[in-house]
Amino acid sequence: MDLELQPLNLPSDNPRPFVIAGPCSAETEEQVITTAKQLKKLGCHMFRAGIWKPRTKPGGFEGNGEAALPWMKQVKEETGMLTATEVATPEHVELALKYGIDILWIGARTSANPFAMQALADSLKGVDVPVFVKNPVNPDLELWIGAMERINQAGIKRMAAIHRGFSSFDKKIYRNLPMWQIPIELRRRIPELPIICDPSHIGGRRELVAPLCQQAMDLGFDGLMVESHCSPDNAWSDAKQQVTPDVLDYILGLLVVRDETVTTEGIHELRKQIDELDNNLMDLLAKRMRVCREIGQYKKEHNMTILQTGRYNEILDKRGAQGSLCGMDSDFVKEIFEHIHEESVRQQMEIINQK
Ligand code: PEP
Numbered sequence: 441m442d443l444e445l446q447p448l449n450l451p452s453d454n455p456r457p458f459v460i461a462g463p464c465s466a467e468t469e470e471q472v473i474t475t476a477k478q479l480k481k482l483g484c485h486m487f488r489a490g491i492w493k494p495r496t497k498p499g500g501f502e503g504n505g506e507a508a509l510p511w512m513k514q515v516k517e518e519t520g521m522l523t524a525t526e527v528a529t530p531e532h533v534e535l536a537l538k539y540g541i542d543i544l545w546i547g548a549r550t551s552a553n554p555f556a557m558q559a560l561a562d563s564l565k566g567v568d569v570p571v572f573v574k575n576p577v578n579p580d581l582e583l584w585i586g587a588m589e590r591i592n593q594a595g596i597k598r599m600a601a602i603h604r605g606f607s608s609f610d611k612k613i614y615r616n617l618p619m620w621q622i623p624i625e626l627r628r629r630i631p632e633l634p635i636i637c638d639p640s641h642i643g644g645r646r647e648l649v650a651p652l653c654q655q656a657m658d659l660g661f662d663g664l665m666v667e668s669h670c671s672p673d674n675a676w677s678d679a680k681q682q683v684t685p686d687v688l689d690y691i692l693g694l695l696v697v698r699d700e701t702v703t704t705e706g707i708h709e710l711r712k713q714i715d716e717l718d719n720n721l722m723d724l725l726a727k728r729m730r731v732c733r734e735i736g737q738y739k740k741e742h743n744m745t746i747l748q749t750g751r752y753n754e755i756l757d758k759r760g761a762q763g764s765l766c767g768m769d770s771d772f773v774k775e776i777f778e779h780i781h782e783e784s785v786r787q788q789m790e791i792i793n794q795k
């Protein structure tokens with residue numbers, strides 16, 4: 441089902457991206473106010489800070505809770521910025537609203553849990569506040585959409601999705617794998633839903649914030665949520681990934697934001713060529729499958745097994761190497777041939793099992 445949405449109408453100096461910035465956690469009154477004032481001076485209109493922090497292990501800084509909410513109120517009064525914080529329980533919702541928080545977001549650990557999402561949705565009935573839903577920790581688009589549907593069905597119309605990457609056992613460059621195909625598919629499924637990128641939690645390191653912001657813009661994301669702290673190295677949580685307001689300003693100044701509509705017209709001819717090439721690809725694939733079925737017939741008549749491992753490896757290696765000669769990733773090419781092979785095997789099985 442579709443979401444029933446209304447425009448967010450957030451304050452922003454430019455149409456794209458809108459930016460929400462602020463520290464991972466609201467640590468002290470001074471840290472909150474100092475960071476907010478620095479961000480405001482650089483033209484940022486929306487301030488984030490975590491009041492309740494979901495920590496992987498006990499013993500980390502779990503947020504100041506209600507004690508930090510008056511600082512957020514002060515930010516609003518002194519800078520005019522809108523304030524945003526993470527809520528994970530109905531009690532958080534109630535307190536955040538009591539202190540006038542303007543935007544609520546739901547964290548990755550919470551959006552993965554339908555019970556928690558339903559409890560939050562129930563607590564939001566009859567309330568008019570924008571709610572942003574981070575992707576669940578696991579790469580499951582349906583779970584993400586389901587979480588947003590629950591909130592939407594409670595009557596919340598101003599919504600956005602936040603892409604913060606996905607957990608993996610094997611951590612390499614990123615703290616959380618971006619798996620861009622998931623937010624791209626979300627855009628295809630619900631085109632009117634704004635998507636915000638959180639480069640801080642994807643990257644996990646401050647050097648990755650700028651390139652991730654640019655990638656998000658190149659993919660047509662609407663907004664950015666970036667962790668910014670007046671003294672990042674001394675942050676009580678996520679120190680490695682936070683940037684000072686000055687650095688954030690520098691990063692945003694370098695962003696190249698391309699206009700989607702203009703480019704679309706300019707590439708019309710090229711798109712026609714792509715369609716033509718895709719038709720040829722489909723034709724070739726169909727021909728290849730026909731030949732495979734003939735081989736299946738031959739194997740059946742000669743009582744051979746379908747899977748000839750030597751031949752399979754030869755195809756993967758040969759095409760992988762050929763792919764990299766043509767400027768493609770050899771693993772990517774191998775993967776394509778794995779899929780093609782899978783379908784060939786399926787078709788040959790059909791033939792062999794025919795009476
Ligand atoms: C955060 O925004 O500080 C946070 C805890 O994010 P996530 O839910 O994406 O881990």
Ligand code: MN
Pocket residue numbers: 464465667677678
């Ligand atoms: Mn954080």
